[in-house]
Amino acid sequence: MKERSGIIVWLHSTKNIKALRRFGSIYYYSRRLKYVSMYCDLDERDEIIKRLEKLRFVKRVDVSFLHEIKREYSKKKGKDQYGNPYDLEDPLTLLPS
Template sequence: MFTDRSGLIVWVSDLKAANKQLERYGSVHYISKRLHYAAMYVHSSKLEETTKQLQKLPFVKKVERSYRNEIQTEYSSNMADKTRFYTV
């Protein structure tokens, strides 16, 4: 049902060009006006191809891969409960 997506951080020099042209390569999630970057998602199967195409654009400074989907989000509580030390 859901397609596999990978996140990309695209550092840009021109925000107007980025806003217009990055939609062709994937779904743009966020564009930072202050720091001049765009966070976008692309299909995982086309990640390398899309990265190469984005680096060829004249307004793109650098393309970085987001490792957010590889970070562990399920935590286990191996530590002892310390609430008894802080009771009044």
């Protein structure tokens, strides 16, 4: 399975959303905010971004950094906003006393 990367494409006009299908899989689009969220292959991402930036209806292209965010969390003790200790493993300690 190939690695995928997310791309956010900001548009001048939403008329040409269907034309973006040939560059990758469209995941979400917003007609009001005029952007498209799409996925493409990671190894082809740079050349796809260059081709997208040349299109007349594209305002800006951003790369999604979702794949770089740490998704594994450790269970450890911490402190709340007042400095009181709580245990993340025991949800009852999060309730106010």
